[in-house]
Amino acid sequence: MLYRTSPRHEAIPETHVPHQVYIGIGSNLGDRRANTHEAMERIKGLPATKIVRSSSLYESEPLGDAKTWFVNSVIQLETELLPDQLLKKLKAIEEAMGRKRVKGKRWGSRIIDLDILLADQDVIEKRTLKVPHPEMHKRRFVLLPLAELAPHVIHPQLGQSVSTLLATVKDAKRVTLLPRS
Ligand code: A4P
Ligand code: MG
Secondary structure, eight states, X not given: OOEEEOTTOOEEEOOXXXXXXXXXXXXXXXXXXXXXXXXXXXXXXXXXXXXXEEOOOEEEXXXXXXXXXXXXXXXXXXXXXXXXXXXXXXXXHHHHTTOOOOTTOTTOOOSOEEEEEEETTOOEEOSSOEESOTTGGGOHHHHHHHHHHOTTOBOTTTOOBHHHHHHHOOOOSOEEEOOOO
């Protein structure tokens, strides 16, 4: 157990402050709604992690090489996993769900895609992990569900709120609310 010292010098246990993380979920193959829910269930099962809230599901016109429309959503997590550890777990979930990466195809079709959008106010610039997600502010299919959960959260590199980014995004691809089934 870690201890820190209070101003009055008595030792008090170090509290774990969980990381606030937003994950973008996308699926455009198979039963897209079921894939989305399965991914959420698997994320719920990760160690020291809970889903605080999830957005509505949206149907979105594909951006890039994919042909069929996506179902997109965003979830808010509280987790004690570090971003690198979380990325590994998310990739393992993608693989367990049967996602195949097609070499040379950028932004192709996929059963499930799990992207870390924001992690606290961290800026991470590694080859394997970039946070905030480098494309998030250009994509209506990310900003619309994210704005349901975090309209006032500031993009740490752009210094603008999610709702401002949504109001000014130039993305003309269509995104519509998917009716609850
Ligand atoms: N990586 C780096 N930063 C991150 C991060 N913040 N979160 C690395 C997750 N991964 C991150 O990703 C490639 C590598 O990015 C990973 O190995 C990881 O180390 P990937 O999932 O293998 O490949 P990808 O998803 O095809 O590539 P990319 O560039 O991540 O694509 P995106 O940005 O995920 O976009 N259209 C609609 N309508 N809706 C969509 O959801 N999604 C995409 C994929 C394209 N078009 C879409 C949608
Ligand atoms: Mg991805």
